[in-house]
Amino acid sequence: MATTTTESITTAHRRRRGGAAPRLQSVTHKRKRIEPLFLAFLLPTLLLFTLAITLPAVMGIVLSFTNSVGFGEFRFIGLTNYVAVFSDPAILQAYVFTLGFSLVTVIVVNAVAFLLAIALTSKIRGKIALRGVFVLPMVISGIVIAYVFSFLFANSLPAAASALGFAPLEQSILANPDLAWVAIVIVTAWQAIPSTLLIYIAGVLSIPGEVYEAAALDGASAWRQLISITAPLTAGYILINLVIGFKNFLNSYDIIVGLTDGGPGTSTTSVAMSIFKGFNGGDYAYQMANATIFFVIAVVIAVIQLRATRGKAAL
Numbered sequence: 001m002a003t004t005t006t007e008s009i010t011t012a013h014r015r016r017r018g019g020a021a022p023r024l025q026s027v028t029h030k031r032k033r034i035e036p037l038f039l040a041f042l043l044p045t046l047l048l049f050t051l052a053i054t055l056p057a058v059m060g061i062v063l064s065f066t067n068s069v070g071f072g073e074f075r076f077i078g079l080t081n082y083v084a085v086f087s088d089p090a091i092l093q094a095y096v097f098t099l100g101f102s103l104v105t106v107i108v109v110n111a112v113a114f115l116l117a118i119a120l121t122s123k124i125r126g127k128i129a130l131r132g133v134f135v136l137p138m139v140i141s142g143i144v145i146a147y148v149f150s151f152l153f154a155n156s157l158p159a160a161a162s163a164l165g166f167a168p169l170e171q172s173i174l175a176n177p178d179l180a181w182v183a184i185v186i187v188t189a190w191q192a193i194p195s196t197l198l199i200y201i202a203g204v205l206s207i208p209g210e211v212y213e214a215a216a217l218d219g220a221s222a223w224r225q226l227i228s229i230t231a232p233l234t235a236g237y238i239l240i241n242l243v244i245g246f247k248n249f250l251n252s253y254d255i256i257v258g259l260t261d262g263g264p265g266t267s268t269t270s271v272a273m274s275i276f277k278g279f280n281g282g283d284y285a286y287q288m289a290n291a292t293i294f295f296v297i298a299v300v301i302a303v304i305q306l307r308a309t310r311g312k313a314a315l
Contacts (some may be wrong), residue, residue: 057295060288070284081289090266091290094274095297097181101270102249105185107193110241114194117200118230131201138194146258149187150174153259177267180260184268188255192248196241203237204230243305250298 036314066079068074085091116134120127137145161169173179190194207230215225253272256262262277263271271294278287 061292063285064288064292066285066286068288069282070279076283078259081286082293084286085290085293090269091274093266094269094271095294097268098252098271100249101181101184101188101252102246105188105192105249106245108185108189108240109196109245110238112189113193113196113241114200114234114238116197117204118226120197121201121204131197134197135194137191140191142191142254143258145187145191146255149183149190150259153183174260175264177264180264180268184252184256184259185248187259188249188252191255192245196245199237199241200234203234209215239305243302247298247302250294250301 063074065076066074066077067077067080093309120131120134124130153174158170158172161167173183211229211233215229220228241309251272253276256270256273257266260268264275271290275287275291275294278284278290
């Protein structure tokens with residue numbers, strides 16, 4: 001009996017050992033067969049990304065150390081362009097405007113979109129149709145939106161203000177250096193809210209209804225549920241919208257061009273506008289240095305945002 005039992009255990013052990021190797025080989029073999037298909041899909045995208053984005057970016061960084069005008073011969077001049085950028089008042093003003101505008105707009109967009117998401121996921125009639133209405137601005141071109149609002153700010157709003165006797169708005173705010181940025185924030189937010197709203201709607205709908213039912217039974221008010229349930233459980237979505245929104249607003253261009261073209265004067269000139277205008281004005285290498293600095297600043301801000309919120313928000 002003992003011998004038979006020992007032989008049975010040994011045989012079973014050998015079978016387990018013998019059966020494990022072919023299984024591992026089979027898994028390894030299958031993985032090797034998947035790799036060529038994976039590369040077949042990855043390589044074209046990687047090649048296009050390298051040729052269209054990585055290579056031009058590297059070439060631009062190299063040319064930022066030259067006196068190139070975008071074509072023809074050039075020579076290396078070291079850090080001259082970078083020193084000039086840091087001492088240029090117009091460039092520094094563009095950075096101040098861009099960072100301030102991005103900060104204000106990202107706050108406005110996320111606050112409005114979050115509240116709209118709560119409203120459009122509550123028990124109201126026609127909420128599906130309302131969601132469709134609120135996302136319409138997302139599919140309209142930024143330059144078209146800018147021209148429409150430019151007409152409203154320059155004609156309709158002053159006319160209405162004159163009829164009501166409200167003197168501060170009787171002149172177009174686009175011509176006021178102190179108020180033109182407000183118009184840009186309003187129009188940018190109007191276009192950006194729909195995409196942010198969709199993410200927040202997804203976040204709010206992912207919260208189980210039982211959580212709110214239990215809170216209601218415990219006597220929690222709507223405000224308490226918003227602060228203690230909705231906001232914490234959608235923290236990951238808030239993080240996504242903050243990071244993506246701030247990055248997008250840093251690169252704002254078309255709406256600013258359509259509304260003010262950087263004016264009055266240079267009060268609403270963004271960094272992106274100064275870079276593109278410099279390309280057309282023959283300051284290619286100088287603006288490539290500006291673009292490189294702007295890229296580094298954007299990366300640093302994104303890293304700070306992610307590190308500051310790491311571990312505090314997760315989808």
